[in-house]
Amino acid sequence: MSEQLEILEELIGEKMLKVLPPLRAKKEILFDDFLELFIYLEKTKDLLSGQNVISRSLSYKLFYLYFEVSKQFSFIHDSTQILELQQKLFKAVISTLNDNFFIDSTPKEERLK
Numbered sequence: 001m002s003e004q005l006e007i008l009e010e011l012i013g014e015k016m017l018k019v020l021p022p023l024r025a026k027k028e029i030l031f032d033d034f035l036e037l038f039i040y041l042e043k044t045k046d047l048l049s050g051q052n053v054i055s056r057s058l059s060y061k062l063f064y065l066y067f068e069v070s071k072q073f074s075f076i077h078d079s080t081q082i083l084e085l086q087q088k089l090f091k092a093v094i095s096t097l098n099d100n101f102f103i104d105s106t107p108k109e110e111r112l113k
Contacts, residue, residue, distance in 0.1 A: 008044045009058045015040065016065055023072045034085060037065075041092040049099055059097070066093045 015037045022028040041062075048054055069089055073082050 002047065005044065005047050005055075005058075008040050008047065009055070009061065011040050012037065012044065012058075012061055012065070016061065020068055020072075023069065027072070027076050029076075029082070029085070031085075034089075038088065038092055041096050045092075045096040048096060054097070062093045062096060066090060 015033055019030050019033045019037065022030060044058070066089060070086060073086050076082055
């Protein structure tokens with residue numbers, strides 16, 4: 001695995017440790033940290049583009065992140081903002097795992113907003 005990918009995986013892990021505890025304990029969503037997480041996922045997707053194999057630890061982090069956030073979001077009701085964040089997370093995780101899943105004509109800079 002490339003050094004850049006290792007760094008990004010570490011950053012994703014650190015960001016998970018920052019966003020998940022407040023989400024679990026207080027149902028608090030750290031939107032700025034989620035936005036940074038999306039940037040890391042986008043960079044990771046770019047580095048993984050065309051590769052057939054990714055590390056077990058990265059795939060674990062991606063699946064754990066998505067399912068844990070989804071579970072916690074299920075306890076927060078009636079928010080379109082949460083639904084949009086959950087959909088964005090789903091697309092970011094799946095597109096990181098599969099080059100062909102998410103083809104978006106929106107410029108990359110716009111997707112990161």
